[in-house]
Amino acid sequence: MEFAIELKDVHKSFGEYKIHKGIDIQVHKNAITYIIGPSGTGKSVLLKQMCGLMPPTKGDVLVDGKSIVGLKGKDLLELRKKFGILFQNAALFDSMTVFENVAFPLLEHTKLNKKQIHDIVIEKLRLVGLRDIEKKLPSELSGGMRKRVGLARAIALEPQIILYDEPTTGLDPIMCDVVDNLINDTQKELNITSVVISHDIDSALKIADYMAMLYDGRVVLFGTPDEFKSTDNPYVRQFLSASMEGPIKVI
Structure with missing residues (x-):
């Protein structure tokens, strides 16, 4: 085992x-x-x-x-x-858009270009059931949606x-x-x-x-x-x- x-x-x-x-x-x-x-x-x-x-x-x-x-x-x-971590309150950056939140670990830990990062962010948001919200701020989302964005960020680096x-x-x-x-x-x-x-x-x-x-x-x-x-x-x-x-x- x-x-x-x-x-x-x-x-x-x-x-x-x-x-x-x-x-x-x-x-x-x-x-x-x-x-x-x-x-x-x-x-x-x-x-x-x-x-x-x-x-x-x-x-x-x-x-x-x-x-x-x-x-x-x-x-x-x-x-x-x-590891990917989904914190209790999702721990999103309030001043960043949904896209920027999910892209953050990719920008910090990879050398991917903008197109690659964009495609990964959209794909991870799709995986957690979110579409067409990447320009929104966390304050515009429900609690459940914030959890999903937090999970998308947690799985961004696979x-x-x-x-x-x-x-x-x-x-x-x-x-x-x-x-x-x-x-x-x-x-x-x-x-x-x-x-x-x-x-x-x-x-x-x-x-x-x-x-x-x-x-x-x-x-x-x-x-x-x-x-x-x-x-x-x-x-x-x-x-x-x-x-x-x-x-x-x-x-």
């Missing part, structure tokens, strides 16, 4: 606060893996460690079988080219892995379904590895190939959606049922 990312006994502390206490996760290549759990369990911090934005305090992170801990300079830059940080946060149920289908369709069309950080249980059970649930700094269950549905793990059962009763502390 080949893995795109492996986390081995990953610990992360901020001062005396221990957020991860030994995380072990294997992210399968060319599949969609959801990482779920209550707020404050360090899901987004884990995402940053996967792509080298933040080092673990202890443990190892492997991408394509090679450790990325301690990478610097050119080696770290090359690593990050393997990464091997896409990381999604809470992609459905702040969206209505219909738009959540649109984003779910977008994640699924993008993975299938580009045959890439997708890691989704979320507390959206419905989305995870619907489109994930694999799921990991974090609680109290550890993975309480890793498996398929069917395994999550059938488990008797009390932490998972409480989280899936959105109940106050159970071992998960409600603060």
Whole structure:
């Protein structure tokens, strides 16, 4: 079995606060893996460690079988080219048009000419279901459209892995379904590895190939959606049922 990312006994502390206490996760290549759990369990911090934005305090992170801990300079830059990231709020540049936002990584990291960049931008926008909006500013777009533009920018350099940080946060149920289908369709069309950080249980059970649930700094269950549905793990059962009763502390 080949893995795109492996986390081995990953610990992360901020001062005396221990957020991860030994995380072990294997992210399968060319599949969609959801990482779920209550707020404050360090899901987004884990995402940053996967792509080298933040080092673990202890443990190892492997991408394509090679450790990325301690990478610097050119080696770290090359690593990050393997990743596309869709941030929670899409993180678009407000002063740039849609076209300029999607073209930004191409201008920064390639030597392509204007015609080549134009064709790539239009193609990536088409892939996420957007046409004839390249001259608009982010302020002129709906929340769902901004997410799509953010995804188009994330796939502009044709990464091997896409990381999604809470992609459905702040969206209505219909738009959540649109984003779910977008994640699924993008993975299938580009045959890439997708890691989704979320507390959206419905989305995870619907489109994930694999799921990991974090609680109290550890993975309480890793498996398929069917395994999550059938488990008797009390932490998972409480989280899936959105109940106050159970071992998960409600603060």
